[in-house]
Amino acid sequence: MQDEPAPEPPTPEDIRARADALRDQKRWAEAEAAYREYLAERPRHWQIHVQLGHTRKEQGDPEGALPHYRRAALLAPDDPDPMLQAGHVLRHLGRGGEAAEALGRALALAPESPDLRHVVALLRHRTLPPPEGPALPPPPRPAGKPTQIAFDVTDLLDYLRAARTPTGIQRVQMGILGALLAAPGRPANLLLVGFEGATWRWWHVDEAAFRHVLALARIGGREDDPAWRSAVAALVAPDARPDAPFLAGGTLCSLGNAWGVQEYFRGLRRLRATTPLRYVAFVHDCVPLAMPEHCLDLTVRLYARWFAALSLHADGILANSRATIADFARFAAPLAKPAPAGLVRLAAEAGASPVAASAAADALPAPRPGEEFVLFVATLESRKNHLMVFQAWLSLIRKLGPERVPRLVCVGRPGWRADAALALLAGSPALRRKVTVQSGVSDLALAGLYDRCLFTVYNSYHEGWGLPVSESLAAGKLAVVPAHSGLLEAGAPGAVFFTPQDEPDLVAKLEALLTEPGHRIALEARIDRAAARRDWPDAAREVLEALANPAEATAPPQPLPLGRHLAMGWRGEGRPSPDMAWAERVRDGLAWWWQEEWGVWTRDGIATLTLPASLPAGTLLRVVLELRGPPRPLALRLRARGARAEAWRGLTLQAGETLRCVLQAEAGPGGLAVDLDSGDGVPLGDRFKRVVGVGLLGVMLCREDDLAARLGALERAEG
Structure with a gap:
């Protein structure tokens, strides 16, 4: 075998x-x-x-x-x-x-x-070299005309990642920036930038991709449309784009909601450390401060921190109404001298093709072609008070009969605390037959709705301006609005005003317009459509004029208040305060995590506190740090830098231990800086997988001879 x-x-x-x-x-x-x-x-x-x-x-x-x-x-x-x-x-x-x-x-x-x-x-x-040398003052703000005008579109890009149809502030940004970019005589030094808070990086936004997305958003469509998703993906890709080419002496302007952007002001300070520039913010309203009960708690807290930080960072303010400027001055008064404010009234563009707009409106589920209706354009949230309008509509149905009451078409996304209004709508068959709520309506279709409606209604507890009011009047249609805040200015060309939150007065005004056609026609004839209709290029020119001719700063940068304990935690205050502003301002560099209720963690490596003080060089200073140990023992090195860099000191914090540490140094040209070196840190064990160093609960800077401040710090340490 x-x-x-x-x-x-x-x-x-x-x-x-x-x-x-x-x-x-x-x-x-x-x-x-x-x-x-x-x-x-x-x-x-x-x-x-x-x-x-x-x-x-x-x-x-x-x-x-x-x-x-x-x-x-x-x-x-x-x-x-x-x-x-x-x-x-x-x-x-x-x-x-x-x-x-x-x-x-x-x-x-x-x-x-x-x-x-x-x-x-x-x-x-x-990877950055450790800070050395004395504590230096921040670079001076530029003087004269700006060498460059950069528009920060970070929050707008965040919005477009999730939604296609612009609302409110997004429409304002898109209108102004679209007009600026399309203007034949636009400045040559105009730049679009974004900020990525996770990496503290300012990046150059591609203008062609931005304009393409704006055009797609204007015509509307499905958010899952492949062409839309592809265009947005090409636009909102910071890692694939180069750093923003900022020029020294330029101006950075945010036209949107920078208050929701992570680590925004720390990114701005870091940028200014290498590239001196001005910063100008557009304040659309102060609703989270004036009417916090109509906002998310998180929104109020974020807005308050942002508003407080403006007092230490902004060189100028733009606002949409005199009412907003007055609100800004009122809430900024306890913080510091308010930054100079410029007025930029919002536009109500009327450039859509009537035929295309009518066709787009006819394609909507409601109203039916030829059906009479009244239009209410606003996000469904408690501040817009749809509940009162729905109750007024129900009163009209009961008083006049359903056949004499037209449909109410509400255009807007469901938002914060709209439950009561939606519950009334759901619970009333009579109301459901006469009220339609729809979102995702394009600008083109909205223009068609303005053209076809009998009139519009816009109810709100507080407004910076009220863009739908301007749009209604520019289309020659009456707007029924409460007589307060920026609505008095938006409605000045001919709105019908009712007593704020007075439902009987609202019902009376609506009934007159519905039952007396001659009365409505006479009021329409008095509308100053030219005053209401301001194309976006008009608003864009005002923005450029304000940015190109800045008011010169007269006051030096503010110093940190001496002898006062500064809590580093975000304790949820709904009102802006100087302490809130300084808790944001003193964190310098990249080695910090975000603020929390108790205080703030440093990252691994060297974190720096900058404590500006307006004192003669050589003044002996004392800084008291309230420290918290991370989950594991940590070997920490600390030093102060004033007139010079002092020697490093070492201490060990046990897990979770809190202690107070005192450092002394002579004041430098910029006051005092403190470096905290946590080495490789320790894992925090949270869902973000953070590696942390020492925690900072609070800080106090005082003159060495300020015995009252030293005694106060001692008493605080003793409980």
Whole structure:
């Protein structure tokens, strides 16, 4: 009987295929053994050294993965992947300095990689050189005309990521910026920028992509439309775009809601440290301060912090009405001398083709073609008080009969605290037959609705301006509005005013317009359509005029109040305060996390506090720090920098320990700075996977000879 031939030994390719199959099945230990068997035959195959590192990492041994990634890097010095993998593992291990070095080497090999640029930016706080030398004052604000005008569109891009149909402030931004970018004589130095709070990076927004998205938003459509999603994806991609090319002496202007942007003012301070520029913010209203009960609690708190910080950061303010300017001055008065304010009235553009607008309106579910209706354009939220309008409509139905009451078409997204209004609508069959609520209506279709409606109604507890009122009057249609705030200015060209929150007066005004056509026609004839209709180019010119001719700053930058304890926590105050502004202002550089109720964590590496003081150089100062230990013991180094950098001091904080530390130094040209070096920090164990250093609960700066302040700090320390 003939012996069967012995089976051929597996080739290296067979072994690798088996290892890859085991890896795909997540049988990590077996895959590791197979990869090692392969490398015994092909020891210079660097990609398999990377795979071997992955098997160790997936088995819970990230430290054991590092030698394999480093071996792969030696074998493939021109490929970024081994250093990228090593950097990820080092970040996981909390070795931020080594991670930053590894990822920096990877980026040097692939400088165009958006993913690598992003991850390296996240670790910039470990690659920057430590601060040295005396505490310096911030660079002076520029004088004269701006060398460049940059518009920050961060919040608008955030909105467009999630929605297609603009509302309120987004419509204002898109109208002004669209007009500026399309103007034949536009300034040559105009720039669009965005801010990414996670990496503290200002990036250059592509103008062509921005204009394309604005055009698509104007015509409306589905938010899941592939063309729309593709256009937005091409626009909102900061990692794929270069840094914003700011020029010294320029002006940065935010036309939108910067109060919701993470770490915004710290990003602005960081930008100003290298590029002196002015900052101007558009204040659309002060509703979260004037009417906090009609806003989300988070909105009130964010807005209050932003508003407080304006007192230390803004060189100028733009506002849409005299009422808003008065509100701004009233709420800013306790903070500091208000920044100069310029008036930019909002536009009510009437440039849509009547035929196209009518066709777009006819395509809506309601009203039916030829049906009479009254229009109410506003987000469904408690501040717009749809409930009162619905109750008024129900009163009209009962008084006049349903056949004499037209349909009420409400255009707007459901928003905050609209439950009562929607519950009334849902519970009343008579109301449901006469009221329609719809969102996602394009500007084109909205123009058609204005043209066809009998008149409009706009109810609100408080407004900065009231764009739907201007749009209604510009279309020649009466607007029924309460007589208060910015609505008095928006409605000045011919609105019908009723007593605010007076339902009987509203019903009476509505009944007269519905039952007396001659009365309505006579009032329509008195509308000053020219005054109401202001194209967006008009508003855009006013914006440019205000930015190109700034009021010169007369007061020096404010110093930190001496001798007063400054709590670093975000304690949920709904009113802006100087302490709130300074808690934001004193955090410098990149090595800080966001503020929390109790205080703020530093990151790994060196975090810096800047404490500006207007004192003669050499004045002896004392700073008292209230510190909190992270979840594990931490070795901390601290030093003060005033007239010079003092020697580092060391202390160890136990897990969760709170203590007070006193540092002394002579005042420098900019007051005092404090550096806190937490080394590689410790994992916090939260859902954000943060690595933290020391926590800061509070700080107090005083003259060394201020015995009252020192006694106050001692009493605070004793409870």
